[in-house]
Amino acid sequence: AVNKMDTTKWSEDRFNEIVKETSTFIKKVGYNPKAVAFVPISGWHGDNMLEESSNMPWYKGWTKEIKSGVVKGKTLLDAIDAIEPPVRPSDKPLRLPLQDVYKIGGIGTVPVGRVETGT
Incomplete structure (x- = not known):
């Protein structure tokens, strides 16, 4: 989610700039940017969180x-x-x-880990 779109006056250019920079970073760390949904939102106003917003008519979806x-x-x-x-x-x-x-004195050796399944 690209939050605080209300502070940029719902700017499509700013959203596209953030998507481009984030996609470059995602690619650098080994993930496919096409597998990521980018959604412009305003948490303060609730835009594009649960329902489609009328403040961003340029946004066609992800x-x-x-x-x-x-x-x-x-x-x-x-x-x-x-x-x-x-x-x-x-x-x-x-x-x-x-x-x-x-190694705890009086108790002995205590292994610490996480339980998982698999071979």
């Missing part, structure tokens, strides 16, 4: 590519609903990747 195809929408809620949840390998054995090991 399109993003996901594994199952192309998804389109107009609001931030649509973009959130279009997020694909990660696949949880619940049929795989339990894993506990260790993050740290503490």
Whole structure:
């Protein structure tokens, strides 16, 4: 979401500039910018959050590519609903990747990690 569009007087040029800069950064860190929905919003006024805003008639909606195809929408809620949840390998054995090991006097060695599934 590109927030505070009300402070730029709903400027399409400013929105496009932010999308361009953010897309460049997203690409540099190894993600596909086409898989990201960019939505101009105003959290203060509620524009394009739950319902389409009349303050940005130039905004035609977002399109993003996901594994199952192309998804389109107009609001931030649509973009959130279009997020694909990660696949949880619940049929795989339990894993506990260790993050740290503490040696506590009188208690002993205490391994610390997070519980995950998978092989």
